[in-house]
Amino acid sequence: MVMGIVYALVNVLVFVLLAPFYDGVARRLTARVQSRKGPPLRQPYLDILKLLGKENVISAEGWPFRLAPLSAFASILAVIVLVPLGAKANILSHRADVITVVYLLALGGVSVLLGALASRNTFAMIGASREMMTMIMIEPVLAMTLIMTAVKVNSLGLQGAMAGVSASGFGLSTGLMLAVYLLALQAFVAKQPFDIAEAEIEVLEGPFIEYSGPNYALFKLSMMLKQMFYAFLFVSVFLPAAGTGVYPLDILIQLAAILAVFVLIAVVGSTNPRLRIDQAVRYYAVLIFLSLCAVGLALKGL
C-alpha cells in the first residue's frame, strides 16, 4: 500500500524532472545537425521557470480558455501516474487499463483543442483542426501497440501490456509493430516531418498561438511529458526489460534507453521537411492498416 503510493510518486517525479532534460538533448542535437551550437541542456528548465513567472495574457474570457492548459497537463500526468515505470505496478495499476490510458491521452489532446478553439484565433483553429485529424489517425496505432500485447497475455492491464516483448517474446507481430511504432514515432511526439499542427513558420505554433506565460508553461511541460511518455512506451514494450529486479537500476536502464530514443527523434526530426496534412493523413492510414495486420498476426499466435 505505502510502496504502491511511493511508486506512483516516483513516476511523477522522474517524468516531471527529466522531461525538460530530454527536450534539451533533442534541441541540442538538432542544432548540431544544423551546424549550430545550440542552447545549453538546462535551457528548457529555464524556459519553463521564466514562463511561470510571467504575466498571463489571455485573448478570450470564459472558462474553456483557462481550463485547457490545466486539463492538458492533468491528463498526461494522470497517464504517467498509471504506467509501470521500472516494471513496477503501483497503487493505481489495477484501477486502470490500456483503454483508460488511450482515452486519457485523447483527453489531453482535446484539452489542447479546447484551448485553441477558445482562443478565437484563426491560426489556432487551423492548428486545432490538424491536431484533431492527427489524433484520430495516430491514436489507433498507439492503442493497437498495447492491444497487440494485451491479446497475447489475455489482459488489458498496463503491467501486462506494457511488459510487451519481455512477457511474450519476439514474434512476427511484434517485429511488424516495432517497425510501425518507429514510423509513427515522429507523429506521436509531434516533431518533423509531422509537426503539422504547430508548424511554427506556417501557422505560428497553431493551437498555442494565444497562450503565454504560465498557461504556456503548462502546455509546454505537458508536451515534453507526452514526448517522454511515448519514448518510454517504446522502451517498455519493445526492449526486453533488463529484469534485474532492482527497482532503481531498472529505472536507470529505461531512462538510458529513452535517451537513445530521443537521439533518434532529434536526428530524424532535424533532417526531414514537414509534410502537408493530407499527405500525412494518407501516411497514417497505411500505418493503421499495418498495425491491424500486426494485431491479426498476434491473434494467430505469431
Add this chain to the structure above:
Amino acid sequence: MNPDPFGALFAGLGLLAASAVVSPFLAGKRRLAGTVNFLLTAAAGAAFLLASVRSLSSGAAGHATASVAVGPLSITFLADGVAGVFVGLIAVMAMAAAFYSIRYMEHYADYGLRSYYFWLPVFILGMIALVTVDDLGPGFTAAWQVMTLSSYFLIRFEHRKRGNVRSAAKYLVLMELAWLLVAGGAFLIDGHAFGHAMPEIAAGVARTGGAPLAIFLALLLIGFGLKAGVFPLGQLWLPDAHSIAPSPVSALLSGVMLKTGIYGLLRTFFFLAPASGAAFDSRAWGAVLATVGVVTLFIGTVQSVKQSDAKRLLAFSSIGQIGYIVFASGAALMMSGGPDAATQALAAIAVTGAFYHLLNHAVFKGLLFLSSGSLLFATGTKDLNKLGGLVRLMPVSAAVAGIASISISGMPPTSGFASKWAIVTSSLLGGGAGAVLVLFGIVALFTSAVTLACYVKFFGMAFTSAGTEWTVAKPVREVPASMLAPKVALAALCLVQGLFPFLFYGLIASAFRSSEGFLLHGAFPAADPSGTLSASVLGIRLAGLFGAPFNAAASPLVILAVLAVILLAASWLRKAGGGGQRTAATWLCGYQDIGNANRYADRNMFAALKGLLRWTGGKTENPGP
C-alpha cells in the same frame, strides 16, 4: 407493498391520455398548455417510475403479465425487469422533454400548439405501450401505430418549411414497412395467429426451424433495425426526421424512440430466438449483429463529422452510437456460445455494456438535442458555420453541453467512458469467440476518436471560437431558467451515470435477473458471480479470466480524484509566479482584427480527413436560416 406494477403502469397511461385531451384545449395560452402537459406527464412519469421499481423488485417471480380485453382481442402486457428499465428511462426523458417544451415552444410563434400538445403525450404513451406489450399481434400493432403516427405529426410540426413534410412522410412510410416486416414476419412461425401472446409465440418458435426461422429472424432484424437506425436503413430516414422535429421531440426520438428498436432486437435475439434451442445458431446471428453494429457505428460517426447543421450532426451521431449498442449485443450473442467459461463471462459484460450504453446515450443525446434547441432558441440558427463564442453569453448551457459532449466522446471519467469501456474490453478479450471481435473492438476504439472530433467541433464551434457577433443580429441571451432546469437535471444524471458505474451494473443485472427466458440468465446469478467481476464505488474490475490475475479495470472516481489533485496542483503552479493576468485582443500577425471574413468556419474543420473518408457518404445539407 403490492408488487404488481400494472396498477401504476395503467394509471400512468391514463394520465398521459388525460393530458392529450386537456392540454390541446389550452393551446391558446402557450405556457399554460405546456405547464398542464408537464404536470400530467410528470405525474404519469412518477407512476411509470413506480411501476419500473416494482417490476425490478419482483425478482424472478415468473411472468409478470396482465391482459386487457379490447373487443374480441385481448392484449397482454408484460412488465419484467428489462421492460421496467425501459419504462423508467422513457419516463425520465419524457418529463425532461415536457418541462423543456413549456418555454421552448415559444420559438415557433407562427405555429399553433394544439396538435403538438395532443401528439406529445400520445407519443410517450405509444412508446411506453410498445415496451410493455407482450405479443407481435394486436398489442404490438396498436402500440407501434400510436407511436409512429404521433411521432409523424410531431416531426412534421414545422410543416410550412420546405421539405419537412416530405421527410416526415418518408419516416411514416418506412416505419409502416417496419411494422409490416415484424407483424407479417411472425406468420412464418409454426401455427402463428394474430392474437398470440409471447409465450405462445415462443412455443411456436421452438417448433419452427431451418429456413422459416432464419427468415423470421432476418425480417425482425430489418424491421427493428429500421426503427433503431442501423446502417444503411437508418440513413434513409433518421437524419432528415430528427433534424426537423422540434428539439424536445428530437431529444425523445434519439434518446428513447430509437431504443425501442433496440428493445425489439433484444427481445428477438435474447428472449425469443433462444426458445428454439439448437435450431438458433447464436454464434452466426451474433456475428451478423456485430458486423451490422460495427459498420453502423463507423459509418454513422464518420458521416456525423461532415455535418455543419448542429441537429444533423447529432442525428448522424445517434446512428453511430446505436451502432455501439447493436455491436455489443451481437458480440454478447457470439460470446454466449463461446468455447470457454471466460468467454461466456465476457458475454455478460458485453450485454451489460450494451444496456448501459443505451441508458447513457439516452441521457447525453437527449441533453445534446436540448442543447441544440437552446442554440436555436437563443440565436435562431443551428448552423455551426454561423455560431461561435456563446460560452460568455450562455454559460450554463455551455457547461451542460460540455458535459454531454465529453460524455458521448467517452472521455474518462464520464458515462460514455464507463459503458464504452465495457463494450471495448469485452470484445478485445473475447477473441476466443472469433478473432474478428478483436478487430471490431479496435474499430470501436478508433471510432470513439472520431466521435470526439465530432463533439469538439459541435461544442467548440458553437460555444467557443467566434461567430455570432457578426452573424446573429438579435442580442443573444441565456435561455430561460425553465429550459435550463431539465438540462441541468439531465446533466447531473449523466455525471452520476459516469461516476458510479457499479450502480448501473447492479441495476442492469437485476433487470436481467428478473426477466424470464433471457438467454444469458445464468450469467447474472443473484449471488456474487465467482469474483470475476467486482463492481464497487471504486469502479469495475475484471480479474481471473483466462488464468490472468488481472484483466481490465475502469475506475471513474479514482481517475477523477487523480485528475482533480493534479488540476489543483497545476492551478497553484500557474499562480505561483505571481505574474498577474491581462486580456488582450486576438493576435493575427498585427495586420488585422478577427472578423467575419477571416474567422475559421465550421465547414473548414477536418478537411483532409473528410477527403480521406469521402467514400462513406452522408448527405450534408445547408441548414438554412
